[in-house]
Amino acid sequence: MFHFPLSRFSPLPKNQTIVASIFNILKDFIINKTAIPQLSKGLDVYSLRQKITSENIANIQTPGYRRKEVKFEDKLRGALDMKITGVRTNANHLPIGGQRIQQVQPVIEEDPSRTLASGVNNVDIDKEMVEQVKNEIRFLYGSRLLSKNFAALRASIKGRFDR
Numbered sequence: 001m002f003h004f005p006l007s008r009f010s011p012l013p014k015n016q017t018i019v020a021s022i023f024n025i026l027k028d029f030i031i032n033k034t035a036i037p038q039l040s041k042g043l044d045v046y047s048l049r050q051k052i053t054s055e056n057i058a059n060i061q062t063p064g065y066r067r068k069e070v071k072f073e074d075k076l077r078g079a080l081d082m083k084i085t086g087v088r089t090n091a092n093h094l095p096i097g098g099q100r101i102q103q104v105q106p107v108i109e110e111d112p113s114r115t116l117a118s119g120v121n122n123v124d125i126d127k128e129m130v131e132q133v134k135n136e137i138r139f140l141y142g143s144r145l146l147s148k149n150f151a152a153l154r155a156s157i158k159g160r161f162d163r
Helices: 018-029 036-058 073-081 125-158
Strands: 068-071 107-110
Touching: 036 068, 036 125, 068 073
Parallel strands: none
Antiparallel strands: 068 107
């Protein structure tokens, strides 16, 4: 009989059920080993980007408003390109290498340009509409990939693979 030392992974609170414990173990061992966390992070970023783009469009006639944009891909690329990684065993230790993908967070930055694209501020409606459509396509593609990952995971749990 195989024995899982649950205390090795995390102490279980008294009010946590066995089902929740099993889910946490499955999440750690199965879901985190797939592309699901990265795809989920991407969908979160695309959702934030949609919100910021909508905010820019809504403020096109607001005098002095500065266009905002979400920066994420460069940070993600930097985390993926980092070859040296390390594990911090203590919160007071300095991190070794770059950030892990799960730790990369999007940043909202204001566009510093002084060009008045709309005559009132630096928001260009054409550029915002194009960005909104590109972001929507990325979101749809990411959600489709996430769905396919869950379908493959479901098929592997059932022990079969549907073509």
